[in-house]
Amino acid sequence: MANVLNFMPELEPDEMAFVQTVMQNMNDAQAQQFTNIYRSRRKDPMLILITAAIGFFGAAGIHRFITGDIGMGVVYLLTAGFCFIGTIVDVINYKRLTFKYNTKEAQRAAALVMGQYGGAPSFY
Secondary structure (H helix, E strand, O other), rough: OOOOHOOOOOOOHHHHHHHHOOOOOOOHHHHOOOOOOOOHHHHHHHHHHHHHHHHHHHOOOHHHHHOOOOOHHHHHHHHHHHHHHHHHHHHOOOHHHHHHHHHHHHHHHHHHHHHOOOOOOOOO
């Protein structure tokens, strides 16, 4: 069982706990490959906060495009972030948005690693 703290000490506690459950049945080689894939795909919460804050200056919704919510990104662009109310909510909840995106990417990375090694991911 690989310890996420050894591989990715920069994660926040909630994300670290989730990634630890994803990595629980991985050996060190699988965990290292997972770490490389996940680290390249995950988004930093500060990036989401900064891009959400940019929404107050005319480019609302950039953070939604970054997190894969293309439909909401288009709506934010066309409505000025729901008249700035949606942008305010997203600036407050930027960690939740980032965690939601990162958990999906962790699941995808684990499926990729475990599929390559012939095992089934343990989080399903």
